[in-house]
Structures are given as structure tokens and as C-alpha cells.
Amino acid sequence: MSYCLAVGTALPAFAHPQETILKFMNQLVPLPEAEAGRLAKMYARSGINTRHSVIPDYGCGPEARRMYPSTPDLEPFPGLSQRMAVFQQEALPLALKAVQACFDKLPTLQRSEITHIISVTCTGLSAPGLDLMLLKALELPASTMRTGVNFMGCYAALHGLKLADAICQSQPEAVVLLVCVELCTLHFQKIPSPDNLAANLLFADGAAAALLCGEAKRPAGPVLQITGFASEVALQGWSDMAWDLSESGFLMRLSAYVPELLQQGIGPLVERALAGLGLKQADVAHWAIHPGGRKIVEVTELALGLPVLEASRQILAECGNMSSPTVLFVLERIWERFMQWQPQERVLAAAFGPGLTLETALLTVLE
Numbered sequence: 001m002s003y004c005l006a007v008g009t010a011l012p013a014f015a016h017p018q019e020t021i022l023k024f025m026n027q028l029v030p031l032p033e034a035e036a037g038r039l040a041k042m043y044a045r046s047g048i049n050t051r052h053s054v055i056p057d058y059g060c061g062p063e064a065r066r067m068y069p070s071t072p073d074l075e076p077f078p079g080l081s082q083r084m085a086v087f088q089q090e091a092l093p094l095a096l097k098a099v100q101a102c103f104d105k106l107p108t109l110q111r112s113e114i115t116h117i118i119s120v121t122c123t124g125l126s127a128p129g130l131d132l133m134l135l136k137a138l139e140l141p142a143s144t145m146r147t148g149v150n151f152m153g154c155y156a157a158l159h160g161l162k163l164a165d166a167i168c169q170s171q172p173e174a175v176v177l178l179v180c181v182e183l184c185t186l187h188f189q190k191i192p193s194p195d196n197l198a199a200n201l202l203f204a205d206g207a208a209a210a211l212l213c214g215e216a217k218r219p220a221g222p223v224l225q226i227t228g229f230a231s232e233v234a235l236q237g238w239s240d241m242a243w244d245l246s247e248s249g250f251l252m253r254l255s256a257y258v259p260e261l262l263q264q265g266i267g268p269l270v271e272r273a274l275a276g277l278g279l280k281q282a283d284v285a286h287w288a289i290h291p292g293g294r295k296i297v298e299v300t301e302l303a304l305g306l307p308v309l310e311a312s313r314q315i316l317a318e319c320g321n322m323s324s325p326t327v328l329f330v331l332e333r334i335w336e337r338f339m340q341w342q343p344q345e346r347v348l349a350a351a352f353g354p355g356l357t358l359e360t361a362l363l364t365v366l367e
Contacts, residue, residue, distance in 0.1 A: 002168030004161075004224040004363060005109070005211045007332040008101030010094055011319065012054040012205050018043050021051060024058045025200055028074060029192040042201055047294030047313065051204035051320035053185040054090040067186065074190065083186040083249045087124030092133045095119075095181040098207040098325075099138070102177075106211060108219065111138055113175045116167050120149040120156045120180040120324050123187060123250065134179060153353030154290055156180065156324040157208070158229070158361050161349075164212040165226045172214035181207040182323040187249040199252040202293055206322035208329055222341050227362040230273030234265045234356040258292075261356055263299040270304060270348065273360050281305075283346060284362075286334045290327040290351035291316035300350075311338060327351040331363075343367050 022043045026036060055066045062070035067078050067086055103109065117140070119130040131146040147163055149156050157180045164176040184203035189196040212226070244251045274280060281304065291297050291312040301309055311333040319329060327349055334347060345365040352358050 001215050001218075002165045002226045003213055003218050003366075004226060005213060005219065006102050006105040007328050007335060008098050008103070008105065008209045009325065009329050009332055010097035010101055010207045011052040012090070012094055014053045014056045014059065015050050016053060016059045017050055018046060018048050020059045021200075025188075025197075027072075028188065028190055029197065029200070031192055035192075039197060039201075042197075045294065046201055047291075047297070047316050048202070048320045049317045051185070053205050054094065054183055055086065055185065058185065077190055077248060079247055080245070080249055084124060084126065086186055087183050088126060091121065091124055091130060091181050091183060092137060094183075094205070094207045095130065095134060095179050095209070096137055098181070098209040099134070099177065099179060102209040102211050106219075109175070109211065111140070113217070114138070114140055114144065114177045115171070115174045116145045116147070116164070116176040118147045118149060118160045118163055118176060118178045120152075120160045120178070121182060122151045122153050122156060122323060123182045123184055125150060130179070130181065134177070152324070153357075154292060154321070154323050154326065155351040155353035155357050155359040157327050158349060158351050158359040160324075161210070161212075161226065161361050162229050162359075164210075165229070168212055168214035168226075172216040174212075174214045175217055176212045178210040178212065179207070180209075180325040180328060182325060184321075184323055187252075189248060189251065195252060202321045203252070204320035204322050206319055206325045206329065208325035208332070210328060222343075222365055222367055224335075224347070224363040225366045227346070227364045228273070228277050229362070230269060230276065230360045232265065232269050232358050234261050234358065236261065236356075258352075258356065259295040259299045262296060262352060262358070263303045265356075265358055266300055266350065267303045269358050270350070270360065273362070274348075277362060279346070279362075284348045285340075285345045286311075286338055286347040288312075288327060288331040288334055288347055288349040290330065292321055292326075292352055296352070339365070341365055 057065040
């Protein structure tokens with residue numbers, strides 16, 4: 001068996017109200033008056049109040065910008081190398097804040113007990129990568145096993161959980177540190193395409209960490225057992241959600257058709273996932289659904305016949321879509337505010353990403 005012991009999260013210092021980012025976007029992407037009015041309505045209806053960034057640029061004066069130039073037209077517009085330079089400087093400190101938040105919840109566990117690191121990111125790539133940065137910063141043995149999950153998008157945290165589960169199942173003495181960090185705001189784009197406008201509206205920065213262990217390291221008291229996983233790809237959505245590299249940063253394709261695809265696919269996926277574990281939807285007490293956007297939360301509620309997904313809506317409002325860490329933010333919120341920690345209480349986590357991929361993980365309270 002494998003167990004999730006704690007989840008910790010971290011946000012960068014610069015908290016930008018959605019209306020402040022809209023003002024910056026109006027400068028970044030000048031639009032005709034009618035289109036600017038439609039964009040303002042999109043921001044107002046986004047379900048997002050605040051987004052965080054590692055850079056002050058979206059809410060400061062021109063002289064205080066860090067990545068964008070101080071020129072009125074933001075030219076020369078930053079290229080990929082400039083964005084990656086900021087990622088290299090900022091990703092590790094934010095990741096370490098999430099790791100520390102995780103360990104703060106487990107005072108009896110020492111960093112020296114970590115046997116494996118799984119790093120997750122899709123907004124910055126380098127070698128040596130985030131896994132080695134974490135190993136060095138945490139002063140772990142050079143022999144610590146490492147795995148990098150890169151460029152998978154919003155569902156990647158659940159893929160990381162799946163890898164951690166496999167490690168812990170095969171090595172009962174394992175203690176696995178899973179770290180997701182995304183700096184999405186480094187990739188805001190200037191060309192006013194529908195994809196760019198949608199991505200500029202939704203995405204934000206954040207980091208989350210989780211500690212998992214095998215049977216031999218399970219602590220006393222209730223824990224969340226990782227009970228099972230299910231995954232499917234809705235291939236008809238192949239071109240509706242995608243993530244590409246370009247000279248001006250990473251480009252997100254996010255079709256308005258995505259919520260409809262999810263509405264068609266998530267119900268049957270959840271039904272099959274639970275049936276494989278001998279469960280029904282009524283057996284799930286909490287739903288940790290990745291809030292990819294307001295519409296995605298709404299269609300998920302509708303497709304599954306759920307009441308309001310409070311934790312998902314709260315995280316979307318407070319943080320926006322942070323890509324891979326987001327579902328762990330939702331899980332942490334459920335863990336700390338909504339769970340009763342009754343034996344066999346179950347949480348189903350689900351996230352969606354390029355492909356169009358749907359990933360789920362079931363966690364169960366054990367005494």
C-alpha cells in the first residue's frame with residue numbers, strides 16, 4: 001500500500017487582482033473597443049478574483065517591471081530565453097516554500113528520510129532540471145532516486161501521484177517527495193488570438209508538494225491511502241487543448257469546445273474508474289476537481305450531478321489556474337476544511353490536460 005501523508009502549497013509574492021491584470025492586458029494586447037469590452041466581460045465572469053506571479057510586471061509601473069521592457073508598447077517583447085532565465089531564478093524558491101509547508105505538517109518526518117523525488121513542471125525546462133535543483137537545495141544524498149514529469153500540463157500532478165504510488169508499492173521503505181511548480185505568467189502572449197486571450201485570462205503561478213510513503217513508513221493515526229487510478233484520452237479533443245514551444249515562450253491552445261468534451265467524457269470515466277474499485281459515485285464524499293476554468297467546473301458539476309464544488313471554486317477564485325499544482329491546492333483545501341477524517345471517507349481527484357487527457361485518483365481515509 002501507499003499513503004499520502006501531507007500536502008503543502010505556496011504562492012509567489014505578487015498577488016494581482018483580475019481587474020489589474022486586465023489593465024495590463026489591454027496594454028499588452030490592444031483591441032478595438034467592442035472586442036475590449038467583450039474581453040472585460042470575460043475577465044468579470046471568469047470566476048477568478050486574484051492571480052499570483054513571481055514577477056511584479058502585471059501590477060506595477062513600467063520602471064519596476066522585471067521581464068517586460070519599460071517601453072509603452074512592451075517592445076522588444078521578451079523571448080523564450082528571457083522567460084526561461086526568470087524560471088531558473090524563481091521556480092526553485094517557490095518549490096521550496098511548498099516543500100517546507102508540507103514538512104511543517106509532519107514534524108516527526110525528517111528531510112533525510114526522503115528516498116525519491118518526483119518533480120513536475122511544464123512551464124520551464126532545463127538540464128540539470130528541477131529534480132536536481134531540489135536534491136541540491138534539500139541537501140539530500142547524491143544517490144536519491146529522481147524522476148521528472150515534464151510538459152504534461154494540468155493533469156501532471158496525478159501522473160506524479162501514480163508514479164509515487166508505484167514506487168511505494170514496490171518499496172515499502174520509500175518516502176517520496178512530489179513537487180509541482182508552474183510559472184505560467186512567464187508565458188503571457190501579445191498576439192490577440194482567442195487561444196492567447198484565454199490563456200492570458202486563466203493562468204497563474206504556484207507550487208505544491210506532497211509526501212507519500214510505503215507501508216513500512218506509515219505513521220500512526222489516520223492517513224490517506226492511495227486506492228486507485230483511472231486515465232483516458234478523448235482523442236477527438238487532440239487539437240483543442242495543446243501546449244507548444246515558440247520563440248516568444250510557450251503557447252497554449254484552449255478551445256471553447258473543451259468544456260463540452262469534458263461534459264461528455266468525465267461521467268463515463270468516473271463511472272468506470274469507481275466500478276473497477278467496486279464503488280459507486282455515492283461512495284465518494286469529496287471531489288477534488290481541477291478548476292481549469294469556471295465553465296469546466298460548472299460542466300463537471302452538471303455531468304456528475306454534484307452539488308457546488310466549493311474547494312475547486314475557492315481555489316479558482318483565489319489563485320486562478322496554476323496548471324499542475326492546482327489539483328493539489330484543491331486537495332489540500334478539502335483536507336483542511338471539508339474532510340471529517342472518518343474511516344473509509346473517500347476523495348476522488350480529477351484533472352484534465354492536453355490530449356485531451358482525463359486523469360483520476362481515488363484516496364481513502366484509513367485509521
